[in-house]
Amino acid sequence: MLHLRLVVPAPKADAVVSTLLDDARVTDVVRLPGAALRPAGDLVTCDVTREAASDLLGWLRREGLFEDGSVTVSDISASPSVNAREVERAAPGAPDDAIVWDAVVDNAYGEVRGSWSFYAFLTLAVTIAAVAVVTDSSILVVGAMVVGPEFAAVAALAVGLVALRRRLVVASARLLVQGFVVAIALTLVLALLARAAGWVELGDVTGPRPLTGFIWRPDLWSAVVAVLAGCAGVLSQTGGRTNALVGVFISVTTVPAAGDFALSLALGATDQLSGSAAQLGINLAGMVLAGVATLVVQRLAWHLVVRRRRALSSGGSTPHTPR
Template structure:
């Protein structure tokens, strides 16, 4: 991981020494007086992923979060011998390490509630409604991929696991409000389609061999939701965002919302309950699985560090 720091001049020497003396840190650069807002010295360095939480905790204790600046970025490749030697100084594998400050920061970003989030969720729900009418499994997958809700579910799991009430409330509010808005707008669109004669109650109640599972939750709905929740949180904490596509097309949140909107517009009570249950099971299962995954990661990593030790860490601070 690459760190760019703005350090108050009265702390530059101490922070610089700590970074240089830590064998898990390399490529340390100092630019005296280069920063203008906030004012201070600029320090840059590369840190092994396993040590990043330690280093960030040290920098926070030094007041850089409040009186300076800290920016963290991934290093895609570091093919130098020096970088390889630095990696050997840190216990564990990079994918096993969780950078908790980055996880929380990402969670806050996901829970910000931009209009783009509402737009994507609404469009995904409408695509899912069309999938129900046409009994198209391809459209179901498309709706799952378009839906942006997993980021908010992950943020909710982070808030619960970290006992962050503000993040928990923001995420829960956005998740509920997002689906309410998306279902309401999709219902309005379905009412319009009904008015012009494109659809009727039979569009929902007809035999649907490819999409009937959407409104009929069973034990496997809960199993898939739990597995997807674990995989999704792991992909985010380990920096494996490519795995999220698999998570998106595993859970039946958006398709259930689309079925629910269509059933409300055409008033098919037998489907309303099933679709709502499917939506609730998936959201609850992913959230619970996400919380458990985060807690297990914290415990396992701490135990591993105690067993292996932390090497000769100059800037070592308990995360």
């Protein structure tokens, strides 16, 4: 279930409340006339099944509530009442299969604002990856993957491509490029300082590295893992299962490749630069393409579920869908 908090201009309040009450997939409808001050209007709250959220939000958008009023969507961790279960039965499909597209797009815009913490975490992750290369430590590689925040921007890029949001595509692509450029540049400076201090030398990069050599040697499986990780990451975000993102972070070799590239550049290991760059590019491209494909399949599958449910219910009563 999702909770909606609406600020509805007074002239539209009756129509909005009537529509909510007529929809079998909506419950806990509350109206407080004139309670909202900025923007001014009636405060209306309700709980809606995740499967019905996109229908309802689309109707609210067409009614101009996104411009004239206010719409806030939040998750409900639990709703154990009998009433809530009855409302859930009125909606087609499973909640995890439904994409609340407005929420996905809004979250994507929020992820590509380019905060200082994004650059800080990405730089720390790339630096940890560089240390992992020097020490040939697989544990540090995993740590660097987990610290890296880049998947949110990758997912936002996929969302922008599917939703045809040019501004989102440009912002996410710019953040990814700028983020890795800054992280690699700062790690390069630190690696040069470490080299000057005698902490690292060329042999640390070019010597045998049984645990981390895969970072600069991309192969077919690099692309396969990137695609699978991209699918899993997008599914976790659209389905509200963000705990699965940790597994995605551990799967992809973007941050380790960037760390290897910076260290190789600092130590003059030019033979490894192309491999590290290719590993980084393969993982980013694979995740974006997989994310786009996953979102497209999810949307098509959900449309089929809704169409099938309506066809099966055509002989009897059907849940009200806002027009």
